[in-house]
Amino acid sequence: MILVFKYLFRSNYVGLSLWPFIIVKEDVYKRDNVLINHEKIHLKQQLELLILPFYLWYVVEWMLRSLIYWDTYKAYQNISFEREAYENEKELGYPQRRRPYSFLKYLVRP
DSSP states (O other): OEEEESSSSOTTOOEEEETTEEEEETTGGGTOHHHHHHHHHHHHHHHHTTSHHHHHHHHHHHHHHHHHHSOHHHHHHTSHHHHHHHHHTTOTTHHHHOOTTGGGGGTSOO
């Protein structure tokens, strides 16, 4: 289910996934299939990790990568979940054919 909020996001963020919802800024979802696909990949990741462990892993990995890069945005871009989603977001059929735990191969990739 897609929820739309006009004022929830800062200017450079337009969407996020909080199981079972995709939350987007304004009506972006009507014209941005790539964004929705990116968020669907995150929903698959959340489900396979039983939701709460996903969020814990996400925050811990972001904190560790923040220490490595000394840049919170670069840390975000290099979280394994984000790497997988960004790399495959343009393949609209990816969430359906994605293999479980595919994010793991992005964990140690340089």
